[in-house]
Amino acid sequence: MESLKTKSIDEAKDILKQIILRAHLDSKHKSIGSRLKSIFGLQKTSIGMFLDSLLEGYKKNVSKKYYNSEVEELFHLMNKNQDIWDEYQRGGDYPAIFDYASILMMESLTGEKADKKFKDSEAKRMIEEIQNSGLD
Secondary structure (H helix, E strand, C coil): CCCCCCCCHHHHHHHHHHHHHHHHHHCCCCCHHHHHHHHCCCCCCHHHHHHHHHHHHHHHHCCCCCCCHHHHHHHHHHHHCHHHHHHHHCCCCCCHHHHHHHHHHHHHHHCCCCCHHHHHHHHHHHHHHHHHHCCC
16 A cells, blocks of 8 residues: 655645544434444444544554554543543533644644644643543
């Protein structure tokens, strides 16, 4: 398979938006039975399906050279404790850990590091979220 090339910031934003849109579509339960199965732990929750789809999209669109395994670790952490998605599911913002993972995905897609001050402030928000939610 041919190695994927890095993208411009605008191209990377478009790709990430498409990955997220696809993940939202992939995370919808197909029926009431599907919802009930997820409630009883017989299948993935919509958040679990969302995160799986995001990770799959990320892996498909980034080269091995720029793949960041921390993204996968953060997705696993978000899936492990889905309570951090409660505010988002009530119409709020994405969790800070998701925002930080998005920065890492953008870095992988562009091959460039994000602004250090911005990345550090998002990392701090993520760490505070993890500490306050018992994610560790």
